[in-house]
Amino acid sequence: MAETHTYTRSSGSSKLAGAMAAALAILASSQAQAQSAVLVEAGNERLRDDLQWLADRGVIQLSTWSWPLPLAAIDAALAARRSVLTAADRDALADVEIELARQRVALGGGVALRGNTASHPAMGFEAPVRADAEASAWIEGTRGPVAGRLQVRGLYQPLTSRQSNFNLEGSYIAGNVGGQVLWAGQLAHWWGPGQDGSLIWSNAALAIPGIGLKRGQERPFETRWLSWLGPWSYELFLGQMLHNQFASGTKVFSMRFQVEPLPRFQLGFSRLIQWGGSVGGDGLDALGDAILGRSNDPNGAVNNEIAGFDLRYTWLPGGNPLTLYGQFIGEDEANRAPTEYLSLVGLQFKHTWAGARLQWYLESADTMANRFFGLKDGTPGIAYRHSQFLDGMYHEGLPIAHFMGGDGRANSIGVSVAPVQNPYRVRYGARYLRAEVNPGNQTVNLAFPAADTVKLAELSASWYTRILSVRAAKVHLGLSFLDSRNTGRDTGVKFGVEVPL
Numbered sequence: 001m002a003e004t005h006t007y008t009r010s011s012g013s014s015k016l017a018g019a020m021a022a023a024l025a026i027l028a029s030s031q032a033q034a035q036s037a038v039l040v041e042a043g044n045e046r047l048r049d050d051l052q053w054l055a056d057r058g059v060i061q062l063s064t065w066s067w068p069l070p071l072a073a074i075d076a077a078l079a080a081r082r083s084v085l086t087a088a089d090r091d092a093l094a095d096v097e098i099e100l101a102r103q104r105v106a107l108g109g110g111v112a113l114r115g116n117t118a119s120h121p122a123m124g125f126e127a128p129v130r131a132d133a134e135a136s137a138w139i140e141g142t143r144g145p146v147a148g149r150l151q152v153r154g155l156y157q158p159l160t161s162r163q164s165n166f167n168l169e170g171s172y173i174a175g176n177v178g179g180q181v182l183w184a185g186q187l188a189h190w191w192g193p194g195q196d197g198s199l200i201w202s203n204a205a206l207a208i209p210g211i212g213l214k215r216g217q218e219r220p221f222e223t224r225w226l227s228w229l230g231p232w233s234y235e236l237f238l239g240q241m242l243h244n245q246f247a248s249g250t251k252v253f254s255m256r257f258q259v260e261p262l263p264r265f266q267l268g269f270s271r272l273i274q275w276g277g278s279v280g281g282d283g284l285d286a287l288g289d290a291i292l293g294r295s296n297d298p299n300g301a302v303n304n305e306i307a308g309f310d311l312r313y314t315w316l317p318g319g320n321p322l323t324l325y326g327q328f329i330g331e332d333e334a335n336r337a338p339t340e341y342l343s344l345v346g347l348q349f350k351h352t353w354a355g356a357r358l359q360w361y362l363e364s365a366d367t368m369a370n371r372f373f374g375l376k377d378g379t380p381g382i383a384y385r386h387s388q389f390l391d392g393m394y395h396e397g398l399p400i401a402h403f404m405g406g407d408g409r410a411n412s413i414g415v416s417v418a419p420v421q422n423p424y425r426v427r428y429g430a431r432y433l434r435a436e437v438n439p440g441n442q443t444v445n446l447a448f449p450a451a452d453t454v455k456l457a458e459l460s461a462s463w464y465t466r467i468l469s470v471r472a473a474k475v476h477l478g479l480s481f482l483d484s485r486n487t488g489r490d491t492g493v494k495f496g497v498e499v500p501l
Contacts, residue, residue, distance in 0.1 A: 035072040035216050037147040037176040038103050039183060042067035042190035042203045043127030046427055046462060047099045049359055049416055053092045053350055056264070056314045056321035058082060061231060063218060063266055065312065066256055067190040070181050071103055071147075072216040073233070088352045091420040098425065098464065102471065102500060109139040110500040118480050118492020121159060121447040122204045123403050123433060123456060124196045126476075127188075129494065130163065130206065130398065131155035138170065148173035149185075160397040160446040162243050169207045176216050184211045189237075191256055191270050192344070193312045193325035195361045196412050196433065197402040199342045200270045200306055200329050201254065204447070205398035208252055210239020218260075230260040241274075246390035249277030253290060264314040270329070271307035272393075272400075279388045293336050304386035306331055306393065306401070307338045323348040329401075331369045331383050340369035340379055344402075357418040368407045380407050381440055390444070397446030405445035410435035429460040429478075455483040460494070473499045 040047065048067075051074070054060045062077035078096070085093070114129045122128030138151035151170035155163065172185025188203035197204075218231040234257045241250045253275065258268035275290040276282040280302040290303040308329035315322045326345045330338020346363035364373060371378025383406030384393035392406075399405045414431035433456045437448035448454070460478035467473040478494035 035145065035176045035179060036070070036075065036104075036142060037145055037174040037181055037183070037216075038071035038142050039068040039147070039172060039174055039181065039187060039214075040071060040074070040103060041170060041207075042125065042188040044099065045124075045126040046095065048125060049418075049427075050092045050095045050099070052348075053321075053357060053359065054081070054089065054096070056323060056348075056350060057089060057319075058264075058316070059085065059089050059093075061218070061260075063231075063233070063258060063260065063268075065191070065193045065266075065310070066233065066235060066258060066268065068187045068214070070176075070214060070216050071100065072176060072179075072181070073218055074100065076217045076219075086352075087420055088357050091357065091418070095418070095425055098472065104142065105140065105471075105500070106143065107139075107141040108471075108500060109137070110498060111138075112136045112496065112498040114494075114496040116492065116494050118482055118490055118494070119157070119159060120454075120456070120480070120482055120490075120492070121398065121403055123435075124431070125190060125203070127496070128203055129496070130159050132157035136170070145176040146174070162245065162397040162446065163206070164243065164396075167206060168209075179216045181214045181216050182212075183214075185209065187212075192268070192310045192327045193266075193346070194327060194344050194363060194365070195346060195348070195414065196363050196431075197344065197365050197404070197410070199327050199344050199365070199367065200272055200308065200401050202399070202401055202403065204403040205395035205400050206242070208237075208239040208241055208395060208400075210237055210252065212237040228261060230262070232257070232259045234258075240277075241391070241395055243396050244277070244391045247274075247277050247279045247388070249282070250274050250279065250389060250391065251276035251282065251287075253287060264316075266312045268310045269308075270310070271305060273303050273305040274386070274389050274393070275303035293333060302388050304389045304393075305333070306384075307333070308341065320349065320351040323350075340382065341372070342367050342369060342383055342402075343372050345373075352420075355420050357416075357420065359416045361412075361414055363410075363412050365402055365404070365408075365410045367402050367404055368409070371409075373409075381442075383407055385442070385444065392444045394444055394446070397444070399445070399447055403447065404435055404437045405447055406442065407439055408435055408437045408448075424463040424465065426461060426463040429458070429462075431458045431460075432456070433458075450486060453485040457481040458494075467497070467499050471500045473497060 051064045060077040115133045116129035133156040136153040140149035174183035186207045186209040188207045189201045191201040192198040214235040215233040237254045239252045254272040256270045273290045310327035312325040328341045332340040344365040348361045368378040393400045412433040417428040439451045462476040464472035476496040480492045482490045
């Protein structure tokens with residue numbers, strides 16, 4: 001049976017949360033027209049795929065690889081959408097509107113039940129089930145420039161002994177001030193263009209609680225000196241990790257900046273730093289040392305960081321989007337620049353066939369430093385690890401970044417099929433993945449605690465139906481076939497039901 005942990009908020013965090021709540025209450029009293037503060041966290045695979053379809057086909061201008069994603073950014077993109085649409089484009093727009101209607105509710109709530117009978121770790125963008133079963137309930141609302149959600153999750157038989165049986169993941173309070181979304185809570189992130197993984201921040205592990213600041217809409221600079229960068233956005237985040245075994249109270253500071261200097265060419269820069277806690281100082285000086293990259297300075301505070309860039313470019317042969325993307329994250333630094341890169345590359349193709357929208361992808365990831373898919377020998381044992389932050393880039397024993405953890409290699413292929421104008425908005429999916437994980441038997445990686453070769457085949461379907469509510473409930477059903485060198489073959493069912501009330 002997994003241990004149950006309790007996280008106690010520090011008095012400083014309580015004061016900060018109280019001050020923010022008071023500020024948002026003042027904002028809520030305003031009746032002026034304001035942008036939405038709603039944030040859509042990582043894990044909504046249907047919405048991501050539909051927005052990608054529209055963006056890659058030039059219907060809207062929006063990046064879909066930096067989550068949580070502000071609803072204001074989506075609304076602005078939809079308001080400026082292209083007027084000439086195909087039947088497939090209109091179908092994608094209809095699916096987006098169904099999802100957004102669930103986000104725009106003035107006051108509501110809901111319950112959800114999810115299961116993962118195969119008990120394997122998350123291996124993709126879809127909202128993960130980090131236990132045999134999970135139940136959640138939430139209440140949410142938005143008014144003018146203020147939005148929030150309180151969500152409680154209960155886990156039955158968590159995947160690791162470090163996880164709590166209860167958490168508040170998905171909860172947040174946010175205010176849109178001057179087009180910037182300031183928020184506090186515990187929201188799942190995903191930074192990068194990868195379909196199955198991110199080398200710097202994904203939703204494979206429990207979301208880190210903290211405060212964040214993000215640009216509400218993606219617009220170009222007005223000055224001619226910077227307007228060439230095209231639509232841009234940024235995100236800053238400051239949080240604290242939970243249930244660390246060795247470095248208790250470890251803080252996290254992360255930042256991201258992304259631009260679109262050319263049509264359909266997007267470029268992003270990301271950085272994630274561990275600092276403070278029982279390893280280093282928690283003051284502003286320690287944070288300043290971390291931001292300035294003094295991790296190798298004997299006079300500076302100890303910190304651990306990864307940083308790098310990602311890029312994505314889309315062609316339109318015959319009007320069908322063909323996208324090439326990559327992500328490269330440095331595990332070490334020299335001369336204040338990332339080195340010892342981890343690598344991820346992928347290819348996407350979107351088209352219509354037999355009255356359906358199809359989205360294909362191929363993806364390959366290598367999380368051994370400086371190996372580059374076998375082009376070099378690589379440097380084993382350093383990816384997502386640190387000599388003093390002994391918990392590494394793992395939260396509750398699960399990877400903060402790519403689902404494999406360090407020193408792994410994965411190749412995957414998948415397709416999503418969305419029949420146009422289906423009354424239940426049915427979506428089918430198929431995927432095959434092969435991964436070589438944890439060859440060094442690193443004990444910090446509880447997702448894959450021993451060297452293994454894993455093969456996963458998945459079939460899935462999702463749709464909407466009416467269950468005790470006016471709004472449509474969302475149902476997800478998946479069948480997985482897992483072949484592990486260590487544990488043999490296993491067949492499992494993944495299911496989820498979200499019922500808004």
